[in-house]
């Protein structure tokens with residue numbers, strides 16, 4: 703295997719774009735990946751390293767157009783129906799528990815660890831899949847929008863206890879010119895020896911660097927406004943929170959105390 707140069711590696715990662723519009727057939731239906739391409743991105747997913755050898759994740763490959771359409775509605779991401787391929791990436795501790803049971807062992811009780819390593823394994827597999835797809839010339843999109851309809855998604859995919867959707871992934875050939883999106887300056891993300899809390903000026907600089915990611919229709923971007931819509935008081939994440947807690951409970955993966963909030967339906 704020949705090694706890549708630092709410049710080639712940088713160029714590969716700089717070519718990454720999240721893409722939400724894909725080339726489809728004339729009637730708008732998905733054009734599946736060629737079998738060899740699909741096979742190798744799934745192979746890449748399974749080559750991800752994994753905690754304690756367990757592979758605490760599952761991928762649900764969505765193929766039925768009706769399932770795709772329902773997943774698009776539940777996640778509020780239309781490209782779930784139109785991308786060449788669509789996957790729901792799940793933390794999965796069920797298979798490991800079943801391996802223990804069929805080999806005569808009693809599974810332990812570790813719901814917090816299940817979420818910790820299950821999500822980690824799911825992310826590593828999904829990242830390998832997306833990177834492999836990008837190596838083949840495709841682009842993709844992670845979809846945290848699974849939290850917009852997580853209960854319905856658990857029903858739709860018939861996910862048993864111990865399996866929790868983390869996010870979905872769409873893959874295909876881009877039909878849009880997505881921009882190169884900035885990242886927070888490295889010194890606020892990569893800490894040397896001890897944690898460095900960014901000061902006021904450093905955070906203002908980071909905001910200036912990140913503002914273009916929120917630009918729409920030629921208007922200047924306002925990154926804190928975008929973050930606020932998700933993470934500020936009364937933002938989207940507070941609305942998602944009770945649904946995620948309910949899903950963790952439903953899937954037997956909740957390790958916290960009882961919560962006062964009840965899900966809003």
Ligand SMILES: Cc1cc2nc3c(=O)[nH]c(=O)nc-3n(C[C@H](O)[C@H](O)[C@H](O)COP(=O)(O)O)c2cc1C
Nearest residue numbers: 718719720721722779843844845846847848869883
């Ligand atoms: C876990 C995760 C969830 C995401 N959820 C969504 C989503 O629901 N819908 C969407 O359009 N983009 C989603 N994205 C894509 C991000 O918006 C995108 O990665 C970010 O804006 C940076 O852009 P870039 O990947 O093109 O550099 C998600 C990304 C990640 C990693």
